[in-house]
Amino acid sequence: MTLSPEEFSSLPSGWSGDASGISREFSCSSYAAGVAFALRVALLAEKRDHHPDALTIAWKKVRVTFVTHSAGGVTNLDVRAALEVNALFDE
C-alpha cells in the first residue's frame, strides 16, 4: 500500500518527496567517503532486496531515492529503507 499524505509529512529525518519517490542528499567528508557510503547503501539494498531507484555519487555528496517499483509508488518498504540508510550514515 502506498503512503497517505499524512505519512509523507512525517518521513525520516532529512527525507522528502512525493508519489514519484523519496530522497535525501547526504554530505560526506570527502569524495572517497561518499563512494564508500554509496557502496554500503548498495550492499544493504542487496541484503534487503529493496533497491534505490537512484543512487547518485557527486563530489562529497550522495543522493539516495527510493520508490517501490512493484507498487508504483512510495510504500513502507521505502520508509524502512530510508531509516536504515540514515542509521548507516550516522554510524
Ligand SMILES: C[C@H](O)[C@H](O)[C@H]1CNC2=NC(N)=NC(=O)C2=N1
Ligand atoms: C525480484 C525482486 O525481489 C524484485 O525485483 C525487487 C527488487 N528490488 C526492488 N526495489 C524496489 N525499490 N522496488 C521493487 O519493486 C523491487 N523489487
